Amino acid sequence: MNRFWQLTAYPQGTDFASGITLQEEAMPEIGENQLLVENLWLSLDAGTRMWLTPRTDSYMDPTPLGSKIIGFVLSRVVQSRHAGFKEGDIVRAYGQWADYSVLYPDMGDIWVVEDIGDMRQHFAVLGPNGWTAYVGLTEYGKVRPGETVLVSAAAGATGLLAAQFAKAMGCRVIGIAGGPDKAALLTGTWGLDAAIDYKAQDVGGALAQIAPGGIDCYFDCVGGPILDAVLPNMAMNGRVAVCGLISTYDKEEREGPRNFDLILMKRLTIAGFFSPDFYFRGGEINRLTRPWLEAGKVGMAFDTTQGLENTLTAYGKLFSGGNVGKVMVKLTD
Ligand SMILES: NC(=O)c1ccc[n+]([C@@H]2O[C@H](COP(=O)([O-])OP(=O)(O)OC[C@H]3O[C@@H](n4cnc5c(N)ncnc54)[C@H](OP(=O)(O)O)[C@@H]3O)[C@@H](O)[C@H]2O)c1
Known part of the structure; x- marks a missing residue:
C-alpha cells in the first residue's frame, strides 16, 4: 500500500487538517518513461501554500481538489521504465507528499544527485532554497x-x-526574525x-538606529507590515528583491505596500522573482556555493520531523515560526 496526503478542500488559514487528509491506495503502477520512487525525505516549502488555494493568478495552477499534494522529494528509484534512470538512483524531484511517487522525468525538474553525506543539503545550500537565495541577491538585489x-x-x-550568501559576498547583513532566541x-x-x-x-525604529545610511538591498520573504516598516529605511537607489510574501498567503484580501510613494522618492527598484525560472542554472550556482559549504562558510539548520503521518504538524511550523532553518520530513528509519 502507498500512503499519500490528499487535498480534499482548500484549507482555511493555517488549519491544514481542515482540507488535507492522509489516504491509502494500492501501490501505483508505472507506464512507459515513468519511474516509481520511494520517497526518503520531503522538503516542506512555504510557497506550496499558494497552490493550496483556488486562486488562478498565482505562479502555479491551484492543486485540484482530490489530488495528491505536490512537493519536492528526495527519493530512491525502485522501478524504472525510463532509459535515463536506473533502480537505485537517488533523485531530487517534484513528487508528492507520499511514501511512493510516480515521476515523469520528461516533464523536467528531476535531478540525479550524488551522495554528499547530509543529503538534506540537496534542498538547502545546494538546492532550490539556495538557488532562490543566490538568484534573488545577485540578479534582483544586485x-x-x-x-x-x-x-x-x-x-x-x-x-x-x-x-549567509550576502555575508560571503562581502556585505553587511541584518536579519529580521521572530523572537529573541532566533x-x-x-x-x-x-x-x-x-x-x-x-x-x-x-522594525522601522531599529533599522534607523542599526543602518542610519539606509538599506541597499532588502531580500524580502514576508511582505506586509514588515515591508511597510522597511521602505522608509531604504537607501537611495535601493533594491527590494521580493522573494516571498508569507504574511499574505492565506489572506483573501490583498493589500498594497504603504509608503508606495517612497519607491519614487528614493528611486527604488522592487522586483519579484520565482526560482523555478532559474532551476536550469542550479549546477552553475552550486559550483559557486559548494566551496562555501565545504569550507564551513555557509550552512543550514534543519528542523526534521519523522514520519509521513506528521507532515501537517511540520508544515504548520512554517507559518507559526516554529522552525529554525529548513523543515524536512524523514520517511525512512
Ligand atoms: N520566490 C521563490 O522562488 C521562493 C522560493 C522559496 C521560498 N520562497 C519564499 O520565501 C519565504 C520563506 O520560505 P521557506 O520555505 O524558506 O520557509 P522558512 O523561511 O523556512 O519558514 C517560514 C518563516 O517565515 C516566518 N513567518 C511566517 N509567517 C510570518 C509573518 N506573518 N510575518 C513574518 N514572518 C513570518 C517564520 O519565521 P519567524 O519566526 O521569523 O516569524 C517562519 O519560520 C516564503 O515567503 C516563500 O514563499 C520563495
Missing part, C-alpha cells in the same frame, strides 16, 4: 561588496541562506552583523 543587506524570515530556510542565533551561530526581533521591536 548586491555589491560593502553594501548593507536586510533579510526577513532570516532564521528560515531561504532567508538563512540569503543572509535573533540571538542569527548574530551568534550564523554570524550576521545585527538582528531584529520583529515580535518585540519596532
Whole structure:
C-alpha cells in the first residue's frame, strides 16, 4: 500500500487538517518513461501554500481538489521504465507528499544527485532554497561588496541562506526574525552583523538606529507590515528583491505596500522573482556555493520531523515560526 496526503478542500488559514487528509491506495503502477520512487525525505516549502488555494493568478495552477499534494522529494528509484534512470538512483524531484511517487522525468525538474553525506543539503545550500537565495541577491538585489543587506524570515530556510550568501559576498547583513532566541542565533551561530526581533521591536525604529545610511538591498520573504516598516529605511537607489510574501498567503484580501510613494522618492527598484525560472542554472550556482559549504562558510539548520503521518504538524511550523532553518520530513528509519 502507498500512503499519500490528499487535498480534499482548500484549507482555511493555517488549519491544514481542515482540507488535507492522509489516504491509502494500492501501490501505483508505472507506464512507459515513468519511474516509481520511494520517497526518503520531503522538503516542506512555504510557497506550496499558494497552490493550496483556488486562486488562478498565482505562479502555479491551484492543486485540484482530490489530488495528491505536490512537493519536492528526495527519493530512491525502485522501478524504472525510463532509459535515463536506473533502480537505485537517488533523485531530487517534484513528487508528492507520499511514501511512493510516480515521476515523469520528461516533464523536467528531476535531478540525479550524488551522495554528499547530509543529503538534506540537496534542498538547502545546494538546492532550490539556495538557488532562490543566490538568484534573488545577485540578479534582483544586485548586491555589491560593502553594501548593507536586510533579510526577513532570516532564521528560515531561504532567508538563512540569503543572509549567509550576502555575508560571503562581502556585505553587511541584518536579519529580521521572530523572537529573541532566533535573533540571538542569527548574530551568534550564523554570524550576521545585527538582528531584529520583529515580535518585540519596532522594525522601522531599529533599522534607523542599526543602518542610519539606509538599506541597499532588502531580500524580502514576508511582505506586509514588515515591508511597510522597511521602505522608509531604504537607501537611495535601493533594491527590494521580493522573494516571498508569507504574511499574505492565506489572506483573501490583498493589500498594497504603504509608503508606495517612497519607491519614487528614493528611486527604488522592487522586483519579484520565482526560482523555478532559474532551476536550469542550479549546477552553475552550486559550483559557486559548494566551496562555501565545504569550507564551513555557509550552512543550514534543519528542523526534521519523522514520519509521513506528521507532515501537517511540520508544515504548520512554517507559518507559526516554529522552525529554525529548513523543515524536512524523514520517511525512512
Ligand atoms: N520566490 C521563490 O522562488 C521562493 C522560493 C522559496 C521560498 N520562497 C519564499 O520565501 C519565504 C520563506 O520560505 P521557506 O520555505 O524558506 O520557509 P522558512 O523561511 O523556512 O519558514 C517560514 C518563516 O517565515 C516566518 N513567518 C511566517 N509567517 C510570518 C509573518 N506573518 N510575518 C513574518 N514572518 C513570518 C517564520 O519565521 P519567524 O519566526 O521569523 O516569524 C517562519 O519560520 C516564503 O515567503 C516563500 O514563499 C520563495
